[in-house]
Amino acid sequence: MENKQREQLGGNPDWMSRLPEELLDVPLWNLALPGSHDSMSFCLDVSSPVVRSESCFLRLTDRLFPCCTRPCVYRWATTQLSVLSDQCDLGVRFLDLRIARKPAGSSKLFFAHGIYTLITVKEALDELAGWLDAHPKEIVIIACSHFESLSDDDHAHLMEFILLLFRGKLCPPQETPTLRSCWSKGQQVIVSYDDQELQHPGLWNQIPYWYANSPDPKKVITYLEGQQRQGRPDGFYVTGLNLTESIFYVFLHPFQSMRRLTLNSLSLLLRWAGEQQPGPEGVNIMCCDFIGMSEFCSLVIELNYKLVDGGCRKPAASSKISAN
Numbered sequence: 001m002e003n004k005q006r007e008q009l010g011g012n013p014d015w016m017s018r019l020p021e022e023l024l025d026v027p028l029w030n031l032a033l034p035g036s037h038d039s040m041s042f043c044l045d046v047s048s049p050v051v052r053s054e055s056c057f058l059r060l061t062d063r064l065f066p067c068c069t070r071p072c073v074y075r076w077a078t079t080q081l082s083v084l085s086d087q088c089d090l091g092v093r094f095l096d097l098r099i100a101r102k103p104a105g106s107s108k109l110f111f112a113h114g115i116y117t118l119i120t121v122k123e124a125l126d127e128l129a130g131w132l133d134a135h136p137k138e139i140v141i142i143a144c145s146h147f148e149s150l151s152d153d154d155h156a157h158l159m160e161f162i163l164l165l166f167r168g169k170l171c172p173p174q175e176t177p178t179l180r181s182c183w184s185k186g187q188q189v190i191v192s193y194d195d196q197e198l199q200h201p202g203l204w205n206q207i208p209y210w211y212a213n214s215p216d217p218k219k220v221i222t223y224l225e226g227q228q229r230q231g232r233p234d235g236f237y238v239t240g241l242n243l244t245e246s247i248f249y250v251f252l253h254p255f256q257s258m259r260r261l262t263l264n265s266l267s268l269l270l271r272w273a274g275e276q277q278p279g280p281e282g283v284n285i286m287c288c289d290f291i292g293m294s295e296f297c298s299l300v301i302e303l304n305y306k307l308v309d310g311g312c313r314k315p316a317a318s319s320k321i322s323a324n
Helices: 003-009 056-064 066-077 084-090 121-134 152-169 179-185 215-231 247-252 258-274 296-307
Strands: 034-036 095-099 109-113 140-148 190-192 238-241 286-289
Touching: 034 258, 034 296, 056 066, 056 109, 084 121, 095 121, 095 286, 109 121, 121 140, 121 286, 140 152, 152 190, 215 238, 215 258, 258 286
Parallel strands: 034 095, 034 286, 095 140, 140 190, 238 286
Antiparallel strands: 095 109
8 A cells, every 4th residue: 555545544553452441341243343345355366267156157258358358357356455464554353355276276275356366365364463463452353255166175274274373362252352351362363264064163153244235335225224123143243335246237337447336435335334333233343345545444443432431532533534
């Protein structure tokens, strides 16, 4: 991320450690936590093939016209712009990691969103581990999902790597994590693993993710409000502010991009987000695309102060919304 953009938006690298005393014993699933949707999509490889889980039509088009298909997929599948450490500096505390094995090549695991990434899982998680060492009172939730073309051995090696890399920093699913309890035990990482057949006692089950599957921000808000009326899940859950395009939509808008679509909708989505409140009946993790292009993180962090003194106390970060 450019230094000028970082200075303009301001950062929140240690916001958890600065929350008021009244919030230190609140379960983390009752706090508002900023998250990034498809966190690794900033490094998609435009030369890679379309992933196998995509539609037959898209994969056939990719085989016949890769010089047209892949740049188009790249424009629509890119939803973030910066590495994980920069995202965490902005305040992100939930990372959406969609893991994949490429159809040919080495045994290294990558990430995928439409197409595969340039950065490996090991490289990304090593970077995150270094960031956590530099910010010992910050807690990050890692959601591992999708597992495109992974074998049982790949799963076993991936879980072994995660458990070894984070060691004593892992918070087990048997606990109710709060900031104070995690600090007292040196815990900084909660890992959810979205595979019901390959669970490990140190890893959490899948975290529910509410998403509207629509490119229309008004429909996204309508969907989220409908979900809220039915009641939130127990424990962690995600409110997705991200838009979703279909193949049909992309073909009707071949020269647009997810970036343009998102920026045109951010003001409405962030205005709705700013009206929310965390707590047992409220929002928890809130995910957005292009988190570095607005003050999304600061806005979500500020929601926590509604739990303190009737919301009278405010954090230092600005809540001004910008979609420029």
